[in-house]
Amino acid sequence: MANAMSFEEVTKLDDTFVMPTFKRKPVCLVEGKGMEVTDDEGKTYLDFIAGIGCDSLGHCHPAVVNAITEQAQKLIHVSNYYYIEKRGEVAKLISDMANECVPRFFRAPWKTFFANSGAEANECAIKLARLWAKKESSGGHIIVVLEGSFHGRTLATLAATAQPAKQEKFAPLPEGFVAIPPNDMDALRNIWWEYPGQIAAMMVEPIQGESGVHPIDPDYLFEATKLARRNGALFIADEVQTGFYRCGTWPFEFQNAAITPDIITFAKGVASGMPTGGCIARIEVADAFEPGDHGSTFGGSNLAMAAALATLDTLSKENFGQRVEEMGDYFAEKLLALDAVTDVRGSGLMIGADIKEEFKAPFVVEAGLDAGFLLNATGDHTLRFLPPLIVTQADIDKLIEALPGIFEASKQKEVEAAKAAQKAAEEAAAAQKEYEDLLKEAEGLNADFKDVMNMLKEKVGSVEGKLGDKLQAAAVEKLSGAQSAPSDPASDASAEGTKNSDSAKDAE
Numbered sequence: 001m002a003n004a005m006s007f008e009e010v011t012k013l014d015d016t017f018v019m020p021t022f023k024r025k026p027v028c029l030v031e032g033k034g035m036e037v038t039d040d041e042g043k044t045y046l047d048f049i050a051g052i053g054c055d056s057l058g059h060c061h062p063a064v065v066n067a068i069t070e071q072a073q074k075l076i077h078v079s080n081y082y083y084i085e086k087r088g089e090v091a092k093l094i095s096d097m098a099n100e101c102v103p104r105f106f107r108a109p110w111k112t113f114f115a116n117s118g119a120e121a122n123e124c125a126i127k128l129a130r131l132w133a134k135k136e137s138s139g140g141h142i143i144v145v146l147e148g149s150f151h152g153r154t155l156a157t158l159a160a161t162a163q164p165a166k167q168e169k170f171a172p173l174p175e176g177f178v179a180i181p182p183n184d185m186d187a188l189r190n191i192w193w194e195y196p197g198q199i200a201a202m203m204v205e206p207i208q209g210e211s212g213v214h215p216i217d218p219d220y221l222f223e224a225t226k227l228a229r230r231n232g233a234l235f236i237a238d239e240v241q242t243g244f245y246r247c248g249t250w251p252f253e254f255q256n257a258a259i260t261p262d263i264i265t266f267a268k269g270v271a272s273g274m275p276t277g278g279c280i281a282r283i284e285v286a287d288a289f290e291p292g293d294h295g296s297t298f299g300g301s302n303l304a305m306a307a308a309l310a311t312l313d314t315l316s317k318e319n320f321g322q323r324v325e326e327m328g329d330y331f332a333e334k335l336l337a338l339d340a341v342t343d344v345r346g347s348g349l350m351i352g353a354d355i356k357e358e359f360k361a362p363f364v365v366e367a368g369l370d371a372g373f374l375l376n377a378t379g380d381h382t383l384r385f386l387p388p389l390i391v392t393q394a395d396i397d398k399l400i401e402a403l404p405g406i407f408e409a410s411k412q413k414e415v416e417a418a419k420a421a422q423k424a425a426e427e428a429a430a431a432q433k434e435y436e437d438l439l440k441e442a443e444g445l446n447a448d449f450k451d452v453m454n455m456l457k458e459k460v461g462s463v464e465g466k467l468g469d470k471l472q473a474a475a476v477e478k479l480s481g482a483q484s485a486p487s488d489p490a491s492d493a494s495a496e497g498t499k500n501s502d503s504a505k506d507a508e
């Protein structure tokens, strides 16, 4: 389907009217099917980032499209004031998923709060943990997080995102978040001594995604849940990126790590790209909330629930856990065999690959676009792969075959970018010089203007002076003439002032 606007028109409008919070790639994507997306000129790309891990079933999966279409024709949104179809069904499916592979003692109904994004899901988890601590435990409010974490961009979730570079510009952030280094058992044990009775929860991504796919040791996670429980605090697993089979075998990554959280947050992969997120908690924790404690206008809307139900139904019925495990292993092995790749991390289809210093990941992404692949860089030398969970060996092979060429082309991209940056710097310097010259010229003109004004003032002053002298002389002359005239009744009047002398003149 051709876009009615040209690429230039689209980018100009976007750049002019949309806030510059993302540096966009120079492509306008208009269609998608399965692993592929198509741009406005008909060029296709194999998608290895899937809307940052959201499009679990690939683009426009028929089950999801049908579910959304049917729901859109029936009812789109009515709010959380009312019961609707599917919301409870989705929540039960998620509860069942959370109970998989969990020791019987911890198995329980889990209750979900539906939101629209990962950040909102985490906001809910933070509020719930603090409320639960007030009602049921120490009353502590501190949330312990890990350095390098990413929990969202709202103020509270940014405070939980222990990356100073992201936080500093927005200080002051809400207090009550303490970061410790990941996988450091001593720091983990000490934190409970440092803040006795003050910790409400520990919040952890089982695999840190945004910072470059860094898995947290299962032993560390196990110790963290144990210590949290022993100290009357909760353990929150942020599964926004890792959830719903992204990491293979089980629906959530905490199950791969064999731990049992009290609260789990999710978003991204739950509804194949329909904005949906949520916070689920074991029933005894979830029931700390009462009506009015938390809410969302859109969360859990009819359309989102239709998309989530179709996605989760398909994922669980078609044994995606197994598939993702196999594809993930295959992909990781192939990546590691590449000469340019120095390390591969992750689980299932959440894979991070470090590349040699000579290659820069952002330019690899650019070169990938030229070669027909959507890739993602999380650092100067780190690529992150989050393909749709339907990715096949053939798709992976295509990318692996293309990658050596893409790495080489990335060097040329870097040279071009350096040239473009130099040209831009020269243009900026020329513009600055032109501005400064104009400024000087303006200053010169201003000085000339001041001179002219001063000269005029002087001239006007002397003219005024001369005029004044003349007027004064004329007045004096008139006055003296009037005083020498014969004395009669009119002379008294004329002595009173000019008006009378003027009337005398009229009388002439």
Ligand SMILES: Cc1ncc(COP(=O)(O)O)c(C=O)c1O
Binding pocket: 116, 117, 118, 119, 120, 122, 150, 151, 152, 153, 205, 209, 210, 238, 239, 240, 241, 267, 268
């Ligand atoms: C682990 C994790 N938590 C939270 C978020 C925030 O999610 P959202 O961008 O939907 O607010 C992200 C987003 O990348 C994430 O990866």
